[in-house]
Amino acid sequence: LDGLLKGKFRGCMLGTLLGDCLGAPFEGEPGSKVVVQKFFEKIDAPYKKSPQKTYTDDTAMMKSIAKCLIDKPSMDFKYLANLFVKEYYNEPRRGYGENVVQVFHKLRSSKFEDIYKPAREQFHGTGSYGNGGAMRVAPIPLFFNNNYEAMIEAATQTTRITHTHSIGVNGALLQAIAIHQSLMLEPNEKVDHQIYTKKLIEKMKAIETDDIHDLHDHTPYQTQLKKVSELLKLESSKKEVTEDEVVALLGNSIAALHSVPTGIYCYLKAQNEISGINTDNPFRRTIQYAISLGGDTDTIAAMAGSIAGAHYGEECIGENLMKHCEFVDEIIEMADELYKVTPKSIIKC
Numbered sequence: 234l235d236g237l238l239k240g241k242f243r244g245c246m247l248g249t250l251l252g253d254c255l256g257a258p259f260e261g262e263p264g265s266k267v268v269v270q271k272f273f274e275k276i277d278a279p280y281k282k283s284p285q286k287t288y289t290d291d292t293a294m295m296k297s298i299a300k301c302l303i304d305k306p307s308m309d310f311k312y313l314a315n316l317f318v319k320e321y322y323n324e325p326r327r328g329y330g331e332n333v334v335q336v337f338h339k340l341r342s343s344k345f346e347d348i349y350k351p352a353r354e355q356f357h358g359t360g361s362y363g364n365g366g367a368m369r370v371a372p373i374p375l376f377f378n379n380n381y382e383a384m385i386e387a388a389t390q391t392t393r394i395t396h397t398h399s400i401g402v403n404g405a406l407l408q409a410i411a412i413h414q415s416l417m418l419e420p421n422e423k424v425d426h427q428i429y430t431k432k433l434i435e436k437m438k439a440i441e442t443d444d445i446h447d448l449h450d451h452t453p454y455q456t457q458l459k460k461v462s463e464l465l466k467l468e469s470s471k472k473e474v475t476e477d478e479v480v481a482l483l484g485n486s487i488a489a490l491h492s493v494p495t496g497i498y499c500y501l502k503a504q505n506e507i508s509g510i511n512t513d514n515p516f517r518r519t520i521q522y523a524i525s526l527g528g529d530t531d532t533i534a535a536m537a538g539s540i541a542g543a544h545y546g547e548e549c550i551g552e553n554l555m556k557h558c559e560f561v562d563e564i565i566e567m568a569d570e571l572y573k574v575t576p577k578s579i580i581k582c
């Protein structure tokens with residue numbers, strides 16, 4: 234059991250890294266199954282030498298969350314704000330969101346006096362609804378796998394350093410909950426997508442309680458998850474759903490509402506074969522399909538990849554794909570360190 238959970242920590246964090254590195258070259262593109270299949274055929278082959286893909290802000294910020302938990306397992310959010318800012322100023326060209334950099338500037342110039350104030354001021358005081366909170370959250374459900382309430386609290390506070398809009402925060406919570414749910418599964422077990430989405434909807438019911446004043450729908454994530462569930466149900470009755478239909482229904486943008494449920498859909502759909510995606514490996518199928526949707530490819534693949542990695546574990550992540558990504562060894566080391574400081578769990582896999 235010990236080894237199993239350790240492999241799931243690695244799988245989950247590598248899922249973020251690989252989705253990010255392999256998705257980044259396609260970010261902002263319209264999406265094409267054929268082009269992405271060719272790309273994966275090229276890199277998922279032995280002895281293939283090609284330049285490594287670099288990671289972006291998604292992984293950069295996930296690293297900071299993991300480091301914070303490793304250095305301060307009691308969770309020090311001011312320390313985390315410092316790590317985000319330090320990481321950004323060390324390597325500002327990692328493709329950060331256009332507006333989040335203002336938060337880093339303000340945090341630094343205010344000497345971290347109120348770590349939540351700069352994020353609150355974003356977008357004329359509404360806060361950001363971008364997917365930046367969700368994309369980096371993976372270490373939180375790993376570390377708090379044994380304490381759901383603490384996971385929710387920590388995921389909320391880590392997100393609020395940059396994103397205070399309820400859509401931004403609740404997107405990060407949904408992503409954390411999905412990882413947590415998949416961590417509990419047997420690696421070879423196929424999960425029933427109707428039960429899986431129903432559980433997510435129930436948990437979001439407890440979260441989407443406050444009035445969201447600038448939206449007509451006060452339970453937007455539950456609405457999105459119902460669409461995910463309907464799509465998967467349709468497909469089990471052998472209906473083909475095209476990428477265009479998925480994007481039109483669920484979205485593929487940098488908005489958390491239009492990317493977090495999409496990532497969950499990619500993970501669940503990719504448990505089974507997908508036409509035009511030629512691989513037997515469900516981890517590769519997950520990120521390859523996510524990238525085929527176009528749009529915010531690095532982030533949707535990173536989110537879907539971390540859920541898939543939490544389910545299948547590192548065994549499922551192919552050597553060939555890893556060889557094409559920067560920072561793999563460092564992420565494995567971090568996952569192991571995080572595992573070491575994680576309170577011993579009673580998790581049932």
Ligand code: R7I
Nearest residue numbers: 328329330331332333356360361362363364365487529532
């Ligand atoms: O959410 P964030 O960290 O960006 C993450 C994305 C991922 O795709 C990464 O891979 C990287 O490419 O960026 O950064 P933010 O700047 O807070 O939000 C991202 C974008 O979402 C903003 O630049 C806006 O375009 C949009 N956005 C909003 N637009 C209008 N009103 C976010 N919140 C709002 C809003 O309230």
Ligand code: MG
Nearest residue numbers: 289290291531
């Ligand atoms: Mg990115």
Ligand code: MG
Nearest residue numbers: 260328329330
């Ligand atoms: Mg971008």
Ligand code: MG
Nearest residue numbers: 529530531532
């Ligand atoms: Mg992105």
